[in-house]
Amino acid sequence: MSEELNLNEMLQIRREKLKNLQDTNRDPFKNEKYDITAYSEDIKQNIEAMQGQNVCLAGRIMSKRGHGKTTFMDIQDSQGRMQLYVKLDALGEDEYNIFKTYDIGDIVGAEGEVFITQKGEISIKAQNIKLLSKSLQILPEKFHGLKDPDLRYRQRYVDLIVNPEVKEKFVTRSKAMKAVREYLDERGFLEVETPILNTIAGGASAKPFITHHNTLDIDMYLRIANELYLKRLIVGGFDKVYEMGRMFRNEGMSIKHNPEYTAIELYQAYADYNDMMTITENIVAYMAEKALGTTKINYQGKEIDLTPPWRRLSMKDAVKEYTGIDFDDIKSDEEAYEIAQKKGLELRKGLTKGHILSEVFEEFCEEHLTQPTFITHHPVEISPLAKRNPEDPTITNRFEAFVNTWEIANAFSELNDPIDQRGRFMDQLKQRELGDEEAQMLDEDFLNAIEVGLPPTGGLGIGIDRVIMLLTDSSSIRDVILFPTMKPVENR
Incomplete structure (x- = not known):
């Protein structure tokens, strides 16, 4: 019960954040487009040429970590993930304080310089971050995890994220x-x-x-x-x-x-x-x-x-190989029906020898065809x-x-x-x-x-x-x- 209450409170906080943005004329849903100049994997694959260049990319916030005047953030675009290095000095105090209210799941556009951190991670030194869409839900891995196959199929959009x-x-x-x-x-x-x-x-x-x-x-x-x-x-x-x-x-x-x-x-x-x-x-x-x-x-x-x-194998030969029954030796529908019954098959009336051959194949042969x-x-x-x-x-x-x-x-x-x-x-x-x-x-x-x-x-x-x-x-x-x-x- 407390977990459910906590979730409801988190969802309400997100809506309050959206209202604050709208009240200050920063409604993210009024953004119609964002000019992207680079994607995460393209940057990583061409780092020698890209390092030091100014790029614009967009994606969904997947993680945020840091304190005070510095924040590291991972965003996910259509190709993969890219780390953003965000500093108060680069954004300015007002923009940085607004940026800190952004949630995991929000979609942002980021402009900045491509660089490699001291730990060797390719990143973007952000100079400008724009909120493009506010997520009003909690990503499953943040709360319950997305392990239930039923939920994955119903909410494929979240599964893909x-x-x-x-x-x-x-x-x-x-x-x-x-x-x-x-x-x-x-x-x-x-x-x-x-x-x-x-x-x-x-x-x-x-x-x-x-x-x-x-x-x-x-x-x-x-x-x-x-x-x-x-x-x-x-x-x-x-x-x-x-x-x-x-x-x-x-x-x-x-x-x-x-x-x-x-x-x-x-x-x-x-x-x-x-x-x-x-x-x-x-x-x-x-x-x-x-x-x-x-x-x-x-x-x-x-x-x-x-x-x-x-491999090529006739149905009769497959049945003979895997059951020992030779349908070429069976002379009537009744004889085929009797042999199938002895093998444990329950068949409806009116079936011919050909129908029964197919039933025997399905029951006893298909399992061998890897x-x-x-x-x-x-x-x-x-x-x-x-x-x-x-x-x-x-x-x-x-x-x-x-x-x-x-x-x-x-x-x-x-x-x-x-x-x-x-x-x-x-x-x-x-x-x-x-x-x-x-x-x-x-x-x-x-x-x-x-x-x-x-x-x-x-x-x-x-x-x-x-x-x-x-x-x-x-x-x-x-x-x-x-x-x-x-x-x-x-x-x-």
Whole structure:
């Protein structure tokens, strides 16, 4: 109780300081701009040239120490921290007394000479300090500390201030996303934009968010994927397209799942799933190289080598390797169901041998896929948009890429047979009738598009957030999304 009272008193004192400033015509919030001539890290990296120069920099006060006529203060700008050496003689008595009322968290502009202290610290000998914004809150580390992950995610702006390593993660994220675009642009891909509001939730097996358009008086869906629109563009004559942006899935939340997340999908005419494998391993390696300077990373104590080429393994072979079950020897859906039950899997009725193969793989194989691995040839039942393998029509020319046991990419040779595609959609509708809310909807316009003619095409989707987690050694997807989805405080 006394701690809470003390905090309230501290907050009140800050407001009183602001009022005093305003009453003396020094309202910091009336400042519109400040001309910055230098940044902290630039000064430190070029100290030989900068020493003795007069500079103006701005930032947030992170610490103050000193007594009487001399004060040392650290300010934090967009690059890092810089020490200010502030003397009464330099500022004048009136300005120095006002300066001493400034609080940790306040934003100031400082003008002064670059020098090196006797202890060897690069600093600014302040000649003028201007309060640019008054902080009316207490930075968490000053009071409780910012250790609670829930508070860090809710108040990311404070997290970025007091935990510099968090900011570095998002700098790495930006570099990696820039690398994706760079890689594709240099290879002739065109970046496009497709609708986020859809009348049909298609392109993936997932539960959508539903909203309502008042003027049209129809329900609409936030996109779960942009696949079907991008393939329409291939039909229209674009040979290489991609889109990177937010997807939305109304599903569970975990350390690997956020309801809105960033993904990239790309499509290339006259290419197949083997081409997509090459692009996948090269693009992830390129992201690592550009963001970290290496393709060998350490994730939570595990050494992972992203250097191409990656291992390739069919789903059937993976199941055989890690469980001993050979699905080529299983002759019926019933036999597959019985074997799965003996392995301890609880499965709903109506599943086929292909569905059960996928369930066994997910339960018993994914946990072994730490090093980058392509799992290929998924059953046709779980791949409604992928082309059948010509040698075995029960499987598709599809792959998922796994790193650290996570799926980070999904790709295939695109199904371009409109008759087969309609049949797959009808099978999906049956699955919806049996209770599978993630089964895909029938999209008549998309069927019309591929009836016009979709060339042989390779398509690929990569989960950007999961790759960023690997590159930044982050244990939760929330650590790499600036503002992750959170339950409102009042409803917790």
